[in-house]
Amino acid sequence: MSTVFEKELDALKEKVLKLGSLVEKAISDAVKSLVERNSTLAAETIDRDRILNTLDVEIDEDCIRLIALRQPRAGDLRLITTAMKITTDLERAGDLSVDIAERALELNEEPQLKPYIDIPRMAEIAQGMLRDSLDAFVKRDAALAKEVLTRDDMVDQLNYQVFNELLFFMIQDPRTVSRAVKITYVSKYLERIADHATNIAEMVVYLVEGKIIRHMLPDKI
Amino acid sequence: MTVTISEDLKAESKNLNFYYGALHSLKNVNLPIARRRVTALIGPSGCGKTTFLRCFNRMHDLYPHNRYEGEIIIYPEKLNIISPSVDPIEIRMQISMVFQKPNPFPKSIYENVAYGLRVRGVKKKGLIDEAVEKSLRGSALWDEVKDRLNNSAFDLSGGQQQRLCIARALATDPRILLFDEPTSALDPTATSKIEELIIELKNEVTIIIVTHNMQQAARVSDYTAFMYLGEIIEFDKTDKIFTAPSNKLTEEYITGRFG
Numbered sequence: 066m067s068t069v070f071e072k073e074l075d076a077l078k079e080k081v082l083k084l085g086s087l088v089e090k091a092i093s094d095a096v097k098s099l100v101e102r103n104s105t106l107a108a109e110t111i112d113r114d115r116i117l118n119t120l121d122v123e124i125d126e127d128c129i130r131l132i133a134l135r136q137p138r139a140g141d142l143r144l145i146t147t148a149m150k151i152t153t154d155l156e157r158a159g160d161l162s163v164d165i166a167e168r169a170l171e172l173n174e175e176p177q178l179k180p181y182i183d184i185p186r187m188a189e190i191a192q193g194m195l196r197d198s199l200d201a202f203v204k205r206d207a208a209l210a211k212e213v214l215t216r217d218d219m220v221d222q223l224n225y226q227v228f229n230e231l232l233f234f235m236i237q238d239p240r241t242v243s244r245a246v247k248i249t250y251v252s253k254y255l256e257r258i259a260d261h262a263t264n265i266a267e268m269v270v271y272l273v274e275g276k277i278i279r280h281m282l283p284d285k286i
Numbered sequence: 287m288t289v290t291i292s293e294d295l296k297a298e299s300k301n302l303n304f305y306y307g308a309l310h311s312l313k314n315v316n317l318p319i320a321r322r323r324v325t326a327l328i329g330p331s332g333c334g335k336t337t338f339l340r341c342f343n344r345m346h347d348l349y350p351h352n353r354y355e356g357e358i359i360i361y362p363e364k365l366n367i368i369s370p371s372v373d374p375i376e377i378r379m380q381i382s383m384v385f386q387k388p389n390p391f392p393k394s395i396y397e398n399v400a401y402g403l404r405v406r407g408v409k410k411k412g413l414i415d416e417a418v419e420k421s422l423r424g425s426a427l428w429d430e431v432k433d434r435l436n437n438s439a440f441d442l443s444g445g446q447q448q449r450l451c452i453a454r455a456l457a458t459d460p461r462i463l464l465f466d467e468p469t470s471a472l473d474p475t476a477t478s479k480i481e482e483l484i485i486e487l488k489n490e491v492t493i494i495i496v497t498h499n500m501q502q503a504a505r506v507s508d509y510t511a512f513m514y515l516g517e518i519i520e521f522d523k524t525d526k527i528f529t530a531p532s533n534k535l536t537e538e539y540i541t542g543r544f545g
Contacts, residue, residue: 070542136501138528138540275530 070135074144077127078203081148081155084120085199088155089192091117091162092258096188099169099251100181107166107173114163121156125149140272147272151202154261154268158195161254161261168247168254178234178244187223187255190216194262201269210269211286213262220259227252291509295361296321296462296492297342302356302368304337304346311337313516314356319462321361324484324493326507326524328500330539334516335496339464342367342494343381344374360461379406382455386467388447390439390454395422395431398439398450402458417457424490425453426483445476452483456491463487465495469502481506500540504528512536 091110098107128149131137137145172178194213201210231245270278270286278286297319304312312334319325327335337346344367346352357366367377379402390398399418408414418435422428427449431442439450448468455463465484469477484493484506497503503510504524511521512533520527520536531537538544 068542138500138504139531139537141541142529275526 070141073127073131073135074141077124077131077145077148080120080124080127081151082199082203084117084124084152084155084159085195087113087117087120088159088162089195091159092165092188092192092195092255095162095165095169096185096251096255098166099172100185102169102173102177104170104173107169110166111163111170114159117156117159121152121159124152128152143272143275147202147268150268151199151265154264155195158258158261161258164254165251168251172244172247175244178241178248181248183223183227183230184248184251184255187220187227187252187259190220190223191255191259191262194220194259195265198262198266198269201266202272205269205273207270207273210266210273213266214283214286217259217263220256224252224256291318291320293320293323295319297361298359299338299341300357300359302338302341302354302358304334304341304355305353306337307351311516312341315516315518317511317518317521319492319494320509321492322488322490323508324488324495324506325509325511326503327494327496327511327513328498328503328540329513329519330544331498333513335513336466337516338513339383339466339494339496342462342464343378343383344368344372345383347374379458380460381462381464382458382460383464383466384448384451384455384468387471388444388451390442390447390450393439394436395439395442395450396435399453399457402454406458418453421453421456422450424456424487425449426479426486427453443476445472445479448472448476448480449483452480452487456487460491462492462494465493465497467497468495470498477502500528512539514539 091113094106094110097103098110128145131145135141194216197209198213200206201213228249231249234241235245264279267279270276295318299315299317302312302315303310315338327338329335340346341354341358346354354368356368358368359365360367365372367381391401393401396418399421400414403414403417408417419428422431427446430446434441439447442450452463469480472480481502484495487493495503495507507524509521510524510527512519512527512531512535514535520531520533522532527536528540531540
């Protein structure tokens, strides 16, 4: 038998997951709108951010209400505080997807500089990190969360690679600068999304183990 | 379970067992009590927390067939206070109890506080006056009663009566104060006054409190012991117990899933 409070906690988890799936879709659509030069999709992605923002506020309000009315303790307290922090990271990842879509709108107006290869790979890894960290959140799986943390380096590496490659374009031909800079932005946005997924995974470790691992060296985690 | 803490200890129970006749109520309780800190005992009804608290001032000696095993050591003397050679009356002078319901004596406010000193044989009025004022100030009641010290203690409100009982306990300059659900009969305002008082009092005295109100344990205590079926299930710093307890049973109890 689950109590009213447990049902409220389940509903909270559901909302966080819903926000997570909307963010995942936002990332994938934003990158798709760039790669496939689909400006309609980019505009839709930007427009849908309103839904994310509403849900973000709603989750915060739910958490504050639960803290005030239920005085949660131990695992319940960690679940609610984790939900609050995760939501902030998800909302920021959503905003970064909007940024990607905005760059896509601009880039789609000009001739394509080069085929996008690393950008979709980065997006795929970042999305996977986000998905798995939320999966770890629901299942209270600290091992999976810790595994997610190890993937951040790949995204950082790709970001560095994209930057160097575009630098080469810019040195060779100054007319590419405007487009190249925008693509480096997109790369940076994706790198930031992976950082937000990392934050979520770190919070999941706190949720499960009660230990804050942010700013810790990897061998101490 | 055996626990160690890195602070000065005022007391420590070692392999403490207690029997109400044939009923084995405390089972190998090992618990350190940090000096000038508040230690809260929590757990469902019948878990042994009040039984444990009562061992500290030998209340169980009032009834036949009750039996202790093990030790409760008081520091720095390293005296085992449950040893049959130790006088329970002397222990109760040093380790005072405040009960669930305020229980002032049918005497004046002044005499309630002076009582312990008189029992002790203190006769000098000056000394008693001084101790009464100090204790009433200590229990944050002085300003409310200083002009009517000779009125009956029953003229006071419930919350004031409880603070009077605390003053009475403080008058003999105790080393440990025991609180057995001290606010369960009080309204929220009186409760928060008592809680503030407990936090203030720990500058002077070591405190052990039994409470059913978990938020109260969280608010006032430095250490928390969770008891179940006569055993200590978990003991740790209060913030650890309330944010990330190690034991599943503790987790279930403090999140209200059983008990």
